[in-house]
Amino acid sequence: MLTKKKKETAIAKTRVHETDTGSSDAQIAILSKQIEALATHLKKNKKDVHSRRGLLGMVAERRKHLKYLEKKSPKRYQSILKKLSLKK
Numbered sequence: 001m002l003t004k005k006k007k008e009t010a011i012a013k014t015r016v017h018e019t020d021t022g023s024s025d026a027q028i029a030i031l032s033k034q035i036e037a038l039a040t041h042l043k044k045n046k047k048d049v050h051s052r053r054g055l056l057g058m059v060a061e062r063r064k065h066l067k068y069l070e071k072k073s074p075k076r077y078q079s080i081l082k083k084l085s086l087k088k
Helices: 004-014 024-044 049-072 074-083
Strands: none
Touching: 004 024, 004 074, 024 049, 024 074, 049 074
16 A cells, blocks of 8 residues: 555656646556555565455556557657656
């Protein structure tokens, strides 16, 4: 679970405009932070199958947002990949 502070910093790095909280860029950033946190949890707790399933759902959702952003705005897609250091 992300704290409010971590979520705000993730949004601040990638937002499109000043009051942005729901754009694909912001949602990808939030999901990336959640995925990182859950991945570290799963490294410690290898038998936590329920959280692993949640992680796979988050990865799939982030992939959908990335695919949408790639189709709608390739420039923003490339910039978000660089900002979050994601590989495609």
